[in-house]
Amino acid sequence: MDEPITDGRRLKGLRRRNALIEATLRVIERDGVAGVSHPVVSQEAGFPTSATTYYFSSLDDLLTAALTSVMEEDSQRMRRLSSGGDRRRDLAVLLAEVVREPGRLLAEYELFLLAARRPHLREATDGWLAAVRAFAHCYTDDPVRARVVAGAIDGLLLHSLLTEQKPSADEFEEFLKDLLPDPR
Incomplete structure (x- = not known):
């Protein structure tokens, strides 16, 4: 079983990463896979573009x-x-x-x-x-x-x-x- 994350920074990072994944799914739902880009997903999640490139290199x-x-x-x-x-x-x-x-x-x-x-x-x-x-x-x-x-x-x-x-x-x-x- 996974240990609970107690480090606040790691928890915040995990939440941001999950929010970006959920935003990606919303973009795919609306625009298809072809509509996925770092800027579009970042905007959908309400984060700067640098957030997607920080958590996902490609x-x-x-x-x-x-x-x-x-x-x-x-x-x-x-x-x-x-x-x-x-x-x-x-x-x-x-x-x-x-x-x-x-x-x-x-x-x-x-x-x-x-x-x-x-x-x-x-x-x-x-x-x-x-x-x-x-x-x-x-x-x-x-x-x-x-x-x-x-x-x-x-x-x-x-x-x-x-x-x-x-x-x-x-x-x-x-x-x-x-x-x-x-x-x-």
Whole structure:
């Protein structure tokens, strides 16, 4: 477990770095990855341009940090869902919440697709895919089905970005029950 940061300067630096990552995600949500620049992100965060260049030596470093941040957050959430309760229902509710406010989801998938072009970014996306497959393994030992579930969830989320009518939690639950039936 990580030790809590007690040094005020380090804590302030971590907060600034996180604020820049959040600003990057807002810029991507609004303008796409192509809209990310040091000045734009700094302005979005309310910091001088020197802040982004202090914490991130290049735009690639900034995009890597943003992708890593969202993939780690999503992976942790998926791992928590794997640990008990009504797993499919809990995931269905989460997916329905995510698609209701699609801006963040759009930013995440822009970064996710960027990893397809930049192999060094795939470590972050691999964590998300592994967490989804681990969730699937709560219902099946079949590695092929687990990969299909991961692809289906990403596909459903991407499709939701293309439609005005977003799937409800009940609809997501039906999809998940079809993909991951109860063991017999």
